[in-house]
Amino acid sequence: MRHIRLFFLVFPSIIGFGMANNNVVQSDIFFCYGKLNPLDVKGYSYVVIESKNYTIPxxxxxxxxxxxxxxxxxxGEVNSQAKHYNSLKNNTIGKNENWDSYYLDLKASGTSQILFTIIDQILADGYDGLFLDNIDNFCSFGFQKDQKEEVLQFMADLDARYPNHTFIQNAGLELLExxxxxxxxxxxxxxxxDFTFDDNVYKLRSQAEYDKYIRQLQQIRRKYKLPVILVEYADxxxxxxxxxxxxxxxxFLYFIGSIDLQGIPKFSE
Known part of the structure; x- marks a missing residue:
């Protein structure tokens, strides 16, 4: 069992004063997979970034x-532009066309070992933990639904290897138990x-779907005593x-940005 739990800090000099030129309220967590000047990201309790873009300093x-x-x-996947793509490209079983990424085969010999080598290198650079993406790939309707036991074992091994680091799971609600x-x-x-990839349209989810989803997440928060973070997309x-x-x-805690999460959020009028 993990001995740490997500908590949120307060930065009174920054929180509530808005971001960039958009006059939007700054949330507690920030996501960006593009390259930014670290000095432009201030006052967040948690920052999630793509490690290939940054040095130890x-x-x-x-x-x-x-x-x-x-x-x-x-x-669950490795992007064709990822720093470690060459290490994992022979351990894949199909392509996700939406993101130009390839599905990892956790059943293949060596995949977990390669992932741990990558993680060891990342955490050695001083990161406090990891944002674990594509966990929903291993659920009932996911591409790697037959690898559920493998991803669960990997996450258990990760926890044992780094018991004092912070890990945030993306999606995969049915595996939360x-x-x-x-x-x-x-x-x-x-x-x-409800962003749709076919036409690249940003829009609200229907009220009925939204209400049902929120009730489910409220039940999850009560049952598992885990913070729930919403990531929403707007243009x-x-x-x-x-x-x-x-x-x-x-x-719920939240972050609102563009679908590609490549920079500081900006919204057109």
């Missing part, structure tokens, strides 16, 4: 201006919103405001 800068800094890693003791929070994407200030009106009442 960069990580120190992020940590000086924020709370904990977590590195992104997918346990087995993983809730191994992670410090759960992220759920597109609860209030305009009007949609941003609609999202805020919905999720503010839930008490």
């Amino acid at each position: 960069d990580v120190k800068k992020f940590k000086k201006l924020n709370g904990k800094v977590l590195a992104y890693i997918s346990l 087995k993983t809730f003791r191994l992670v410090d929070a759960i992220v759920v994407e597109s609860v209030a919103t 305009t200030r009007a949609l941003y405001d609609q999202i805020i009106r919905r999720i503010d009442r839930t008490g």
